[in-house]
Amino acid sequence: MxxxxxxxxxxxxxxxxxxxxxxxxxxxxxxxxxxxxxxxxxxxxxxxxxxxxxxxxxxxxxxxxxxxxxxxxxxxxxxxxxxxxxxxxxxxxxxxxxxxxxxxxxxxxxxxxxxxxxxxxxxxxxxxxxxxxxADPDGWQGPGEVRTLADKVMEVHTWLRGQLREVAAEVEAHFAERAAHRGPGEPPAPSLGLQIRQRCLAFCQALEFHHTSEDGHLFPGIARYHPHLGDTFARLADEHRTVARIQAALVELLAGIGIAEPARFRSELVRMSAELNAHLDYEEETIVPLLAEVPWPPVPPVPPASAPGGDGGDGAGRGDGDGAGSA
Structure with missing residues (x-):
């Protein structure tokens, strides 16, 4: 009730x-x-x-x-x-x-x-x-129909690349607007805005979820069938740690309502773009082809036949609160 x-x-x-x-x-x-x-x-x-x-x-x-x-x-x-x-x-x-x-x-x-x-x-x-x-990787329609796990991984990779490009484009547009300002009036505020912050934070959270899922489920599952790829998975895990360190630096810069250190944020974003794109390229070269025959969504297992006679197989101002009618 x-x-x-x-x-x-x-x-x-x-x-x-x-x-x-x-x-x-x-x-x-x-x-x-x-x-x-x-x-x-x-x-x-x-x-x-x-x-x-x-x-x-x-x-x-x-x-x-x-x-x-x-x-x-x-x-x-x-x-x-x-x-x-x-x-x-x-x-x-x-x-x-x-x-x-x-x-x-x-x-x-x-x-x-x-x-x-x-x-x-x-x-x-x-x-x-x-x-x-x-905007989300599961609801976003990428190029082509998703029929295999390889298609699904590529769809998420394409979404991540696109979000990163969009954040970078918005950051560069902000710097270009400041550089082009000739008055009258004040130039755009040096702190980067909420739109960039929200998009980048969403990207970082989606990337963390994607890499956690790969480390916890996808890669161990593939490794069982391809034990000879131990060095490949070791390199991917190391790259995940490198990307995670950059991601943590970005999230730290996103802690306020605005981004107070735009120049540092810009340099960390450039570093993220280089590291992540190189990582995705390597994963697509070495791992994605192994997933081309795995159907997506997964085929559910057939349940065993049941035995005879059996039954079968925060408060306002701090976050978390709901607040009735608080539109």
């Missing part, structure tokens, strides 16, 4: 293809699942949202309270979130808008739902506006 207002709304949402009654009746409602900033536990919150062209916007109003809602702090720590709208479920990259873009999107949100203006009037904090972008 549901034990809170949020749980009641979530249960009704999922039972009625995204339609609910009460205070949300007739409005645009989604379910946002974030990962707790401190606990690492998944938490689902029903939130109102606003569409702006092809964008989905969330406003961190917390009903005008003085602190940001818990889900906002959670997505700053873990930018990849799960979104449910109607009967659709997908992963998204959560990117808070900044500066003039934030003001433009907030003005649109107020035109669509004037209550957001009332919430802003109740508090001195600037209500964050979060843009949800479709």
């Amino acid at each position: 549901p034990t809170s207002f949020n749980e009641t709304v979530i249960e009704e949402f999922r039972a009625n293809e995204g339609k609910v009654g009460g205070p949300f009746e007739g409005g645009d409602l989604l379910l946002l699942t974030t990962t707790g900033a401190r606990s690492g536990t998944q938490r689902t919150t029903p939130l109102g949202y606003v569409r702006h062209g092809g964008l989905i916007l969330l406003v961190g109003s917390n009903l005008g309270a003085p602190s940001h809602p818990g889900w906002y702090h959670n997505l700053l720590a873990h930018p990849v979130v799960r979104v449910e709208i109607g009967t659709r479920t997908f992963q998204a990259l959560a990117v808070p808008a900044e500066g003039d873009r934030r003001d433009e999107l907030f003005a649109h949100a107020v035109r669509s739902a004037p209550g957001y203006g009332d919430y802003q009037a109740r508090t001195t904090r600037l209500l964050p506006v979060v843009v949800l972008e479709r």
